[in-house]
Amino acid sequence: MNVYDFDNTIYRGDSTFDFVLYCYRHYPKSMLNVPRTLWFGLLYALHLKPKLVFKENLYQMFRYIDHIEDLVDEFTYSHLDHIKGWYLQQQSPTDVVISASPEFLIQKFCKRIGIENVMASKVDPHTGHYDGLNCHGEEKVRRFYEVYPDGVIDEFYSDSKSDTPLAKISKKAYLVKGNERILWK
Numbered sequence: 001m002n003v004y005d006f007d008n009t010i011y012r013g014d015s016t017f018d019f020v021l022y023c024y025r026h027y028p029k030s031m032l033n034v035p036r037t038l039w040f041g042l043l044y045a046l047h048l049k050p051k052l053v054f055k056e057n058l059y060q061m062f063r064y065i066d067h068i069e070d071l072v073d074e075f076t077y078s079h080l081d082h083i084k085g086w087y088l089q090q091q092s093p094t095d096v097v098i099s100a101s102p103e104f105l106i107q108k109f110c111k112r113i114g115i116e117n118v119m120a121s122k123v124d125p126h127t128g129h130y131d132g133l134n135c136h137g138e139e140k141v142r143r144f145y146e147v148y149p150d151g152v153i154d155e156f157y158s159d160s161k162s163d164t165p166l167a168k169i170s171k172k173a174y175l176v177k178g179n180e181r182i183l184w185k
Contacts, residue, residue: 001151002092003144003166005158006099006106006120009176010087015079015109016101020058022075023065033061052134055121059102059128068125069104076108083113086179091115098144098166100136119143141165157181 007014023030037058044054062068096117099106103120110118119140122131133139140163144151156163156170159177167173173184 001094001096001148001153002090002155002157003096003098003153003170004087004156005160005163005176006097006109007101008159009157010084010097011109012082012084014101015082015105018079018082019072019075019105020061022078023061023071026071026074027065030061030064032064033058036060051136052130055123055134056128056130059123062125062128072105072108072125076105076112079109080112083109084179086181088113096144096148098135098140100134100140103135117147119147137162138165141169144169156184 004010007016037060040049040054040057043049044051065071091114093114094117095115096119097106097110097115099118099120101120102123102125103118104123104125106120107118110116119135121133121135123129124131135143144153144166153166153170154172156166156173157176158166158173159175161175167184174181175184176182
């Protein structure tokens, strides 16, 4: 099986960042959360709070959005053109996507393009609270083996060195830079 990161790998850009901006445009009330986001962003930048705390506080904006499931539907439909062509050309039914972005967002994208196997950060779309750890680094490996105890990754693709733990357990790994795939060293 082939395993892919999502953001900046098969999706052009960062889907969470794009979704946050989309929320601000379509639900300006969600901007009431901006001061909280800036405060916790500063604390994270100063290494006074972990990334998970920053993200949970960013996602508090979801409380201001009525019918967030409908908004996720609209957003993913309007951003399908961000899925990279090289991925669509090599896509396989056994592909797995593992992402640190919210699962409710990534699953919707993946469902639209035919990817059934998705692991991502479990975030409540109504409250912004995490259920468990951010799906990042070693946590991606743990989740992979939780679902596929004897799983073998033939090829792994990511844009980030933070995914080195997954690259290490793969037969082949590629760093993705734009549309270029470079053998991971």
